[in-house]
Amino acid sequence: MAGNLNRVQVYLDPDNVELVDEMVSQIRINRSQVIRDLVSAVALNYGQTAVLLQRDKPEKSVLRQMRGAFKGRTTDLGLRVDEIYLS
Numbered sequence: 354m355a356g357n358l359n360r361v362q363v364y365l366d367p368d369n370v371e372l373v374d375e376m377v378s379q380i381r382i383n384r385s386q387v388i389r390d391l392v393s394a395v396a397l398n399y400g401q402t403a404v405l406l407q408r409d410k411p412e413k414s415v416l417r418q419m420r421g422a423f424k425g426r427t428t429d430l431g432l433r434v435d436e437i438y439l440s
Contacts, residue, residue: 358389363388373387373388373391
């Protein structure tokens, strides 16, 4: 299994290190395995969250759906404001 792993360096909050060390002493596995298991669990959770966010995302935005709704309408109203209101 060690051949498939990448070495990384992370900085942990001292309180979290203390919790990991507590788990290590209670479960009797090494610290790195606890950290790998925790990262795997969180990565799985984040992955599921990402899938849910993609599923709930609408295909098109409301503005894109409205594109062309005003086709053929005058688009120079700002340029003709005096003509419109003063006539």
